[in-house]
Amino acid sequence: MNKKLPYGISNFKNLIEDKYLYIDKTEYIEKIENFHSPYIIFLRPRRFGKSLFTSVLANYYDINEKDNFEKLFGETYIGKNVTREKNSYYILKFNFTGLNTDTKEDLEKTFIRTIKDSFDKFIEIYNLDISYIQEGSAASIFENFLTQVSFKIKGQIYVIIDEYDHFANELLSFQTELFSSIVSKTGFVRKFYEVLKKGTEFIVKRIFMTGVSPITLDSLTSGFNIAMDITRYPAFNEMMGFTKAEVIRLIDSTVKKPLDEVELKELLETLQKNYNGYLFASNGKERLFNSDMILYYMQSYMDSGKGPESLIDKNIASDYGKLGRMFDLKNKDANMEVLQDILKEEEIEGNITEGFSLEKNFDQDDFKSILFYLGLLTIDKPILGGVSFKVPNYVIKELYFEYFSKKINEELNYELNTPEITKAIREIGLKGKNDNLIKIVEKTLNKLSNRDYIKFDEKYVKLIFLAYCFLSKIYLVKSEYEVDSGYIDIALLKQANMEPTYFAIFELKYITKAEYEKEGEKIIEEKKKEAIEQLQKYKASQELMGLPNLKKWALVFVNDSCVVNIEIEQELI
Template sequence: MVLKKIPYGISNFRTIMEEGYIYVDKTRFIRILEDNPAPYIFFLRPRRFGKSLFVSLLQYYYDINERDNFSRLFSDTDIGNNPTPKHNSYFILYFNFSALTTTSGDSLITSVKLRTEQSLVEFKRQYDLTIPLDTSGSSADMLTSFFSGLPSEMKGRVYVLIDEYDHFANELLSFNFDLFQETISRQGFIRKWYEALKIGTQSFVGRIFATGVSPVTLDSLTSGFNIADNITRLPACNEMMGFTEPEVKELVLETLPHNIYSPELVLTLRDYYNGYLFSEDAETRLFNSDMILYYLKSYLSRQKPPEKLLDMNIASDYGKIGRLMQIKSPEQNISVLQEVLSSGQVTSRLTDQFSMEKKFSEDDFKSLLFYLGLLTIRDNMPGRVGLQIPNYVIHGIYADFFLDLITRRADYHVDTESVSLAIEQVAREGRCEKLVLLIEELLHAFSNRDYIGFDEKYVKIVIFTYATMSNLYLVKSEYEVSDGYIDLVFLAREPWKPDYNAIFELKYLKMKDATKERIGEVMEDGIRQLMQYSLSPELSSIDNLKKWVLVFSGDKCVAVRDV
């Protein structure tokens, strides 16, 4: 069998189909879009979920200039075997609003205008049109003038594709809230741009498909563009982007040679990258497509898993999200973050459209985390949904956020070299003295006032984050076994082979309660729990399993027991 190439970082449909890359067939969703009663659609997914590739798919499927290439591009796809009547019947007008300049209001206006002009010039070139393009006014004026100059025989046959419609807005939301509000306000130039696009639908624009990450601008945009349908949570579209588990299995089998293929690989990928559900009425959970392709690309080139589970491109995207904690109500948002990290789940009424002119509620913030891919649907309940952290990698991102938050609050710098040495001591020597010392140093940086309300969940978050920073272990928080939930578990993960695995039971006493007798009581309780847990089928077969009970009070670990 000739193995297919892994299309990591490639979002051009033609390149994938013509140059030997594997394509996970999403063409069946074209029929769903065509059957949707509203021809003007917004569809949201987190970053790196295949949005740009899907837009490229629509471009090649509907472009009238690609009619002669239809068989070559689509013959091996679902839609190629049963095409819709509208294939290759539109003039494609494509806008990409990623990487706009957002340093100031003027630079953003200039950037949007330039991107609009580039798209219109390309449209004219692609279809050999000689209509004039007036660039003297705003981007909205340019768009209005363009539609008024189109020849009448094109009426109703322009398909507008908009990729990353909200990229600039998410950037502004995280660092320049005033400019964000000004941009999307009633008089804002972005709203005017969409009003001009709406005028185009009265004559020439037959269909619109716009992708983005979050609905933070939809409330303002759709006030002047109230013809669009947001199908983000439509159950029929749950699998339109991202990979199902059968699709991941196909990827593994068709891209990896047999000598490095492992049957356990899909189970590993499920643990790291699966878990996303985008409709409360759907059932199939999805893998982040970019994360899967990153892992397989590294696995193929190194013949072993990547050292770091999170692609640096994704890490840089999510790194900006820490600034979102400052939106409107920082203390409220931090409280939500603490709730998510301590329990792994929350409930919320999902917000379909945000209005930043109104109060930004806890449900709004939880919903924003959902759209960003930091929370996903766990289950449905009357009027609300249960939300949870989707997978191991995202759990690590949360822990990094929170560690950064508390170290800044304590004015404490984390020494990454010391963290690596501490986790290596656990892995190679089966000892935890260095790890305990690091936790004590961080706790000592807090004032006595900060210990009010402090408990073991904060210690657990810090240990979890330190362990994930080292990349030596697959670290589990609240690890479920037949007899209960273990606070923390360090499990060996490839390509590393630590000499010891470890489980921790954590206890925290307020300083006024930390008597010798009480410390002894909670220690005995922890020992009993660990002995019970270690007999479970999930752990009984693990070799060299270290079991520790750690009791903290104030800024000290007042008792340690190697069980």
């Protein structure tokens, strides 16, 4: 029987009772219980299955769920390999999403309301006759609650905190001073965690915390220095997110009509290209798919036999949109250098910072590390004493180029006309004409040409060209696309669920104003000849050979003008 797809469901009990598919991650319950620290911190990017996993933990250890154990876990790994501590704790769960970060007062007020809601739910679930103080600081209320509970229960508490840093990440992007104040020695968040640490001395036996970034952790260190961060441990690399085998299992369990070998291969290629690539431990066994994005895509695929028009879930897009402001954090110029390296696909090396603070020096390694924890960069490979980073997949690369387009817009102080850009790319797809796209690029270059601080070169012009191609979402856009005999500058290839009539490759050359004034038409002819020869010698990859009506254009720009725009008719060999 086909299972229902659990898109957006983070309550494990509901998921099982309503017969949704569950990708079994319960082997990690055993690993966590046997780990040498009972206080665990685990970080992953947004929408990576953190909330569902905390719900799995809560149901497994809750004394109230003892009678439901077989129903909930009977078909799972942990149901067949039970641990000593199953159903032996009172579960106190916090979720710090949705707090009001407008002002410090608003934040503290909603923080207190959130923890009191958790206390009240705890009292109701376990049917306890408890009253605790209602006024005062979060720390004083928490401390009083734990004291009162210690007199009423005979067991111990497992504290589960979901998205411990959600509000902090919101603040980091635009209110760093407020962030610093709430986690300082006298800050109310710091004091709250000091009480949690104190609680481990008499009633709190285990703690499991999830979040995105370790910045808050470093700020809390002296107040809460008991937890182990297992984010980058190889043994836990696959604890959240989907492996390839899990994605295949999901497809087999949910798609109503079984896919043949070719259909499955094509679907997996699309999913891998767009949503795979994440590696969180340098020696991790497997790269992972973003679980939310797989469920998002498959939801559409199950209904219509094809994926959604937009390859990125709007919920994730809005999250990453806010996080774009991270590029304004601390040293903006240094951050923008990192962005340029990412877009130009330069090698990005660094050390992953496991704990950092905005009060200390904040260097490029720290910034790259933030991008890593947010899922905007991932580990490519380990190198001596550090790692090489890369963009994990196509949809994340698309987000970078969208952000770059916005930055161009800000620099130029004019409204970027996205519908106009989309129309220009659509003309390539439907009519095989690139004239309007060239005009838009020329307009941008003209406005940028008097900015002395911008180092105009071929790569920068190519970035603008690429950014506009990405904005349309009509093609799968590739830069430095590798074929047998070289690297094509820009390729507009088949995108999932898009059916253009024409596809295209571009070879782009750039001549500075100074070079042109020195050498004149001669250098234009040289660059034009070079571009044409490169297009003619490229051997078509399998991907290109399968594309009908492939347009091949040689482009030469002088300063802010395209002086050569020639279509090469000869077939690729």
